Amino acid sequence: MHFVFGLLYPLSGTFNGTVSIMNWPIIGQILGQLGLCHQMNFIRWSRCCIMARKKPVPSGLRIKDLSFSGVPVRVYEPTAASREKKRGLVYFHGGGWMFGCIGNIYSKKQCNTFVDTIVVYRLAPEHRYPAHLDDCEVVTRHFLSIAATDFGVDPRRVAVGGDSAGANLAAALCQRLSKTQDCHLPSPCAQVLIYPALQMADFHLPSYQQNHSVPILFRGRAVFYFLQYLNGNTSVSQQILEGKHVPVELKRRYKKWLDPDNLPPQFRKGARSPQVIPSHDGHVYHIIKQGLDPEISPLLAEDDVLRLAPPTFVLTCEFDVLRDDGILFCKRLKDAGVEVTWEHLSDGFHGIISFFNQGWLTFQSSQKGMDSIVRYVRTL
Numbered sequence: 001m002h003f004v005f006g007l008l009y010p011l012s013g014t015f016n017g018t019v020s021i022m023n024w025p026i027i028g029q030i031l032g033q034l035g036l037c038h039q040m041n042f043i044r045w046s047r048c049c050i051m052a053r054k055k056p057v058p059s060g061l062r063i064k065d066l067s068f069s070g071v072p073v074r075v076y077e078p079t080a081a082s083r084e085k086k087r088g089l090v091y092f093h094g095g096g097w098m099f100g101c102i103g104n105i106y107s108k109k110q111c112n113t114f115v116d117t118i119v120v121y122r123l124a125p126e127h128r129y130p131a132h133l134d135d136c137e138v139v140t141r142h143f144l145s146i147a148a149t150d151f152g153v154d155p156r157r158v159a160v161g162g163d164s165a166g167a168n169l170a171a172a173l174c175q176r177l178s179k180t181q182d183c184h185l186p187s188p189c190a191q192v193l194i195y196p197a198l199q200m201a202d203f204h205l206p207s208y209q210q211n212h213s214v215p216i217l218f219r220g221r222a223v224f225y226f227l228q229y230l231n232g233n234t235s236v237s238q239q240i241l242e243g244k245h246v247p248v249e250l251k252r253r254y255k256k257w258l259d260p261d262n263l264p265p266q267f268r269k270g271a272r273s274p275q276v277i278p279s280h281d282g283h284v285y286h287i288i289k290q291g292l293d294p295e296i297s298p299l300l301a302e303d304d305v306l307r308l309a310p311p312t313f314v315l316t317c318e319f320d321v322l323r324d325d326g327i328l329f330c331k332r333l334k335d336a337g338v339e340v341t342w343e344h345l346s347d348g349f350h351g352i353i354s355f356f357n358q359g360w361l362t363f364q365s366s367q368k369g370m371d372s373i374v375r376y377v378r379t380l
Contacts, residue, residue, distance in 0.1 A: 068119075068142040071135045076116040077151060085154035087114035087380050088147055089192065090140050094164030094351070096225030097124045097132055114377055115151050117143055121169070124228040129296060132229065136160075136169045137176065144185045155185070157380050161192025161313075161373075163353055164217075164322070165225065168197045171298035171329070178308035190311045190380055192373060195350055198299035198325040200226045200291045201246055202258045206271035207323035214319045217350040222321055230291045236284045243274060244281045245288050254300060262331055263324055299329050303336055311339040313376045315369055317348030343372040 062077045078086065093100040100120060121135035140160055147153035162170040174191050181187060202208075203223060212219035223237050239245055246254070260268050294301035312333055316326040330342045345352060348365040353373075356366040 068117075069138045071139050072120040073139060074118040074120070075151070076118075078115070082152065085148065085157070086152055087377060088117065088143065088151070088153040088155075088158035089114055089377055090117045090119060090136075090143055090158065090160045090188075091192075092119050092121065092136050092160070092162035092166035092169045094162065094166045094194075094354075095123075096221070097165045097229035098225060099123065115147075115153050125232050128231055129229055129290070132165075133169055133172055133176070133295060136173050140173060140177075140188070141182070141185060157189055158186070159190035159192055159310075159377065159380055160188045161190075161194070162196075163194035164197055164350065165229070167193040167195065168296075168298065171196060171198060172295045174309055175294055175298055175301055175305055178305065188310050190313065190376075191309065192313045192376065193326065193329070194315045194353055194369075194373065195317055195320055195322050196314065196326050196329065197222065197226070197322050198329050199258070199297040200230075200240070200288070201250070201254050201297060201300060202243070202274075203241055204243055204274040205258065205324040205328075206260055206263065206268050207325075208321045209271050211319050211321045211323070214321070214349060217321055219321050226291060226296075227288070230288065230296065233287050236287050239281050239284045240288065243277050245284045246292070247280045247285060248278070250292070257299065257332060258328060260324075263327055267324065267327065299325060299332065303332075306332055306336040306338065309333055309336070309338045311341075313341045313343070313373070315343045315345070315353075315372065317345045317350060317352055317365070319348065320350040322350060341376055343369070343376075345369055 060079055062079050064075045064077065066073050066075060100123065117139070119136055119139045121139075122131045124132075144155045144158055147155040147158055160170045160173060161167070170191050171193055174188060177187055200223070203219060208219050208222075220237065220241065223240050224234055227234050227237065227240075236245065260271060291297060292300060294305065312330075314326045314330050316323045327342075327344075330340050333340050345365045345368060348363075348369060352363060352366045353369050354366075355361050355363050356370045
């Protein structure tokens with residue numbers, strides 16, 4: 001797997017006629033320094049236009065681009081008639097809360113047994129928390145209210161899910177909805193979390209150490225994305241990486257949830273114990289303290305909130321800085337009595353599902369991961 005990364009990272013050529021996704025930030029930075037365009041705009045254009053090759057609609061599927069309460073969505077709907085109400089999945093895309101559009105959502109050939117609704121929420125840096133989460137809530141409530149009449153979906157069999165930042169939104173949304181239950185609408189029947197980003201209290205977990213420079217998500221970029229979602233103040237990134245952003249009393253409180261000893265032994269190999277920091281930087285904590293709220297860090301929710309979580313599917317990848325977030329969340333949910341299904345890709349890396357059905361770039365793990373997701377949704 002590391003050999004594959006070594007081949008992919010330095011490429012300056014193309015993937016199926018498109019610029020290597022590993023090089024988009026570098027190319028964008030060069031163009032920005034030349035004054036030709038803004039780096040962010042270039043990366044978004046690359047993702048949404050270059051990678052969004054027109055593909056034929058898979059047989060058995062109908063694709064609609066709609067708007068639910070003002071939020072763009074793409075709906076994948078099976079065309080086959082069914083006597084029973086169908087299952088549904090409201091899906092929040094990844095991209096560090098900063099990237100994503102209708103154009104780069106790939107057709108899912110395997111979702112022809114349920115209705116898959118992709119939500120394109122507002123993005124950072126133009127929008128900050130809670131705009132993304134608010135959009136996801138609005139769409140989920142809207143879909144639940146029209147699922148039966150407009151799509152033949154049983155609203156009691158609608159799950160929410162997402163990958164990376166999208167999985168963060170799905171977990172946070174389930175916690176929010178559990179506190180504000182609507183007697184007129186059912187709650188999501190499950191949450192499907194694909195390599196989720198779940199906390200910004202500790203960036204020194206074993207997976208962050210072991211995979212700090214493994215594409216596609218580097219350790220430093222994980223902090224950057226969290227800060228862009230939170231408030232855009234990236235001047236404190238280094239202090240966060242050093243663990244100076246959390247007061248000692250909070251670290252003691254979080255230790256029972258974030259202790260590496262809670263991980264299976266095979267995931268702790270080679271990891272160093274974090275340096276003991278006797279005090280924190282009060283200025284940094286003031287800047288990021290909202291990021292420790294469970295709506296941004298769902299892994300830090302109290303036990304009484306986690307007990308209300310729906311059945312949960314979590315997919316993690318070995319070569320991913322976010323791996324331990326997902327594993328620790330599985331443990332917390334199980335300890336709280338929640339039904340958990342965990343799928344681990346031993347040769348997977350962050351973003352592996354994006355390589356599903358991508359020709360010669362389709363990794364074996366991307367197929368395995370997609371199969372496990374679809375298999376789980378079909379059980380709902």
